[in-house]
Amino acid sequence: MVDSGDLLYSAGYDIFGLAKKDQDITALKADLFFETYNLMKYDAFTPGEVDLSWGIPELKKMSKKARFAFLLTNLREVKTKKPVFQPYLIKEMGGIRVGLFGLLSNRFSGSLHPLDKEAFQLTDPMEAAGQVIDELKQKRVKVIIAVAHMEESEQKKLAEAFREIYFVVSGHTRSLKRQPMKIRNAQILTAGTRGEYVGQMDFSLKEKPDETRLLSHYRIIDLKDLWGEHPQAAKRVNQFRADAKPLYFAEKKSPDEGKDPWTQNRAYAYPIPKFVGDQSCISCHQPQHENWKKTGHAKAFQTLVRDKRESDHTCLPCHTTGFGEVSGFADVLENVQCESCHGPRRGHPDDSKKGPAVAEKQCLVCHSPAKSPNFDYAPYLAKVRCPASR
């Protein structure tokens, strides 16, 4: 069981709120993740740039809770050149000696927290892979697996360069691929996001004097359909919800409040207030507001309340507006409001800027294949589009 990173989101998507509260909630969530991962007997976790943006000292502290390896070969201390986390892991599986190692692309901007940049460095992943593969071969490992948090193009390059790698577990790429992508000797496995799926790879080795052949079978398991709740995990999740709830509804403080330089220098800062909320649109766009009120979008938050999930990080991004952004949800923006489709509107109409034209890709952020399997743009749009102004 491996996780290929970008686990410790402080907010919904790529935009990270500075609010202290978001960080506190994510810290609670980190505990939840690591404790439930322990229950699931995870073997390894390879941090992504989002995880590193917490700051390496913080991440190291968090890693103490985990009874599995933080696996990353190419994050080094500048002074000693030593890896910060465990560079590789050797595990006997069904009689086969398997070696795993973790890589993180050095191309993402903002990977290292500004305060980490002097002491730590992400070295060239290809070079680091070469070194660790040599080491694994010396240790008589038969099957090598790279957990690679990087762009797909970099994963392909890795598979091209090292015929010793049998599997590349893809991180960062976010897509769901039901079939492995075969590159040279390797199969690249991409199993979606948000813990909705698990990719299961079964393999065996046929060893002949002149060659070794790998036999393998891959499948994507949709967790939603197959599994019920694990009682201990469910209890832990409920505890998280109870702990997080007061934080969600805590009074909003100024984003740059707090003197802690770690907090102020979060790599994914996004401190501009932008959302104003549906109430402020009524006076000028009443017909559109009335129409919106009748759509499911206007009761998306109520749906979560009904299911007692209104303080759940995994649901909120799609059932609210501007989740995780400063002045997004957590102030007032329950439901999928006007600004989910028309963009944040602070300043409108005085600034006489036009909002973005509503397009399918905005819908797809929430209407993902997993959450909205029947999504079809034209008929869906017909149900929710606003009437023209008179």
Ligand code: HEC
């Ligand atoms: C004080 C009146 C006023 C308020 C309040 C107001 N609007 Fe508008 N809005 C206008 C006017 C006037 C136009 C037409 C401007 C034009 O012709 O492009 C407009 C145009 C629009 C348009 C079409 C053009 C574009 O910019 O995309 C959208 C969408 C829109 N408003 C959304 C909103 C939303 C969402 C809110 C609430 C967050 C809102 N408006 C609040 C006056 C207002």
Ligand code: HEC
């Ligand atoms: C911020 C996330 C988000 C965005 C963006 C979004 N939706 Fe939705 N949509 C939802 C959620 C959540 C529901 C379910 C609401 C509920 O709880 O009933 C939903 C429900 C719907 C429904 C069924 C409810 C109804 O009133 O018939 C339609 C149709 C729909 N969306 C169309 C669209 C289209 C078209 C777009 C893009 C123009 C879009 N949505 C953008 C989250 C979103």
Ligand code: HEC
């Ligand atoms: C990736 C975005 C996304 C996330 C995350 C998400 N939802 Fe939704 N949810 C949707 C969309 C979109 C729909 C509407 C689907 C459609 O009608 O095609 C929906 C519909 C629903 C509905 C059906 C609404 C109704 O009554 O008709 C429920 C219930 C629901 N979501 C609950 C949840 C819960 C609970 C969570 C957290 C575990 C969650 N959702 C997380 C996007 C999301």
Ligand code: HEC
């Ligand atoms: C699910 C997405 C969605 C949501 C939510 C939504 N709209 Fe719209 N709205 C549209 C679409 C689609 C159009 C048609 C114009 C276009 O394609 O850009 C539109 C058009 C408009 C227009 C321009 C009408 C014209 O004459 O051109 C206004 C104003 C507007 N919406 C205001 C609002 C307000 C106010 C809300 C919230 C109360 C809201 N919209 C919520 C999708 C949405």
